[in-house]
Amino acid sequence: MRKFFIALLLVCIYGTLSAQQIKLDNKNKFTIYSKSENLERTIYIQLPKDYGRVNKHYPLIILFDAQNQTLYNYTSSTIDRLTWTNDIPEAIFIGIVQDDRSKELNFEINETTSLQFLDFIKNDLINYLSEKYLLNGFYTLIGHSLGGQFVTNAMLTYPETFKSVISISGALNYPNKDNVVKSKIIGKINYYIANTPDSKFSRQKYYFSTGDDGFQDSGFKLGALKVDSMLKANKPNSKNWRFDFFKGLNHMTTPLTSLPSGLIFIFNDWHFSDSLAMDVLMYHNNDPLKVLKSKTKDIIKSFGTDIALPYNAYYQFTDYYLTNGKTIEAEELTRQLLNLYPDDDGAYSLMAEVLTKKGDIKNAIKYLEKAQSKSSVDKYTEKIRKLKNL
Known part of the structure; x- marks a missing residue:
């Protein structure tokens, strides 16, 4: 019996070590033309370590605001660690550099240009990546702040394409005027929740979070809590959404806990416990x-x-x-x-x-x-x- 346990331990250790996928120095970038916006966009990309040497197709993880190097590097490290521990599968990871983040991500104020950017993601970028890389059709969008608002709107606008979303300290009630919880995006969420059958809603995976400290999250938390209450009222038994309210964290520290929590939630059904x-x-x-x-x-x-x-x-x-x-x-x-x-x-x-x-x-x-x-x-x-x- 003791020999069995020792052998089992060695097998588990070997399997975990072999799972590590992304080398943090294995970074590359390319540019792609956005037809809807008439401009060139810069994309960072990281492939699994054994890409091209195994018979696999991979999920795609897309991070917005990749010009923020600390956010991009932390997301890369988190994916690397969670892959190594077999909490999430190997994935192709890309980061999109924003040219003008307010015009591109802020659906509330710049609806037209935000939708143009979304069309670039759905059509130009996804098609390019699907032709060039081994994707399996499952895409996860990650956005912080205005990016959280944007990825939420992406899910609501194209739910069959963007089924998996991580919104971190999302500006769901932006602009936050006099702490009034009212916005186009919250109205859109409310309509979607109320009018989407459970069978269709169960195919979505929506993670959102907020802190309660600092000027920004003290306002954004109101929108997040409102969405949480709507989901609890309409989809109380669904396991495909999760809200994390991180007390004591602010707008800049919330990603540190939200990224691992969100990724583990999204891929929970894959994890081999x-x-x-x-x-x-x-x-x-x-x-x-x-x-x-x-x-x-x-x-x-x-x-x-x-x-x-x-x-x-x-x-x-x-x-x-x-x-x-x-x-x-x-x-x-x-x-x-x-x-x-x-x-x-x-x-x-x-x-x-x-x-x-x-x-x-x-x-x-x-x-x-x-x-x-x-x-x-x-x-x-x-x-x-x-x-x-x-």
Whole structure:
């Protein structure tokens, strides 16, 4: 039993380490022409570490106000950390540099130019990225302040395209005059909540937050609390929205807690929890293949597309099958792992172990040789020699 726990711990650690996706120095930028605005826009982009080496299509995370380097870098770091801990899936992350943020993001004051910018996002940018990169069609918009107002309006205007939104200290009641909670965006939210059937509303994922300290959030909190009350009154049982009220935080500090909270909320249905794994590995209450199939089905239902589960979900369940002498099931899972990670030496080594257990030494050697060809260090020569002696 003790050996099992040690092996399990090592497998979990290995899987987590292999999940780290974004190198913070792996940044790039490009420009794209906006037809609706008649100008060139600058976009920062970061790809998953193993992009192009695995058979995956990725969610897209879009941050506005990327000219704010502290906001952009913190968002990048947060995505990196949450990917490493398997709380969110690997994703393509872009940041949009605002040319004139008031005209582009402020729907309340500059409705026409804000909608032009939104059309650029929906048409020019999304189409460009879809043609050039491996996207799976699930987009998450992140906006702070006026950006929070903008991403909320994006969801309300094009709910079938922008199903996932994180609004941080959003200017939902802007301009805030005499603390009157009234704005075009709040009226639009109210209409959407009241007139959207639960079946359609359940496909949205809306996270919004505010602090209560400082001049800006002392006003913006009124709009956020109003929206919270509308959602509680009309959609009290929905799990697809969440409001965080961070007392003691101000407009500039709220993103520090909102970004991880929002991303974890958005991708909660993807997260492969430790309790789900332990239900199989420790308590033997479920079958790994059934668990993975059920989880994949739930992901497609929640996100409208498949998002590949983390490496260690397959690896540790294959190891579980091997430990319990179920080589047929172990081989099936390993083939799924190899399909997702065709350049991973660990997956080839795992298949060699499966084939060895089945007595197929000849093919086990071939998989170990393949593993060695994929590895940058000499890890498998001794194992190959021992198998050949058999």
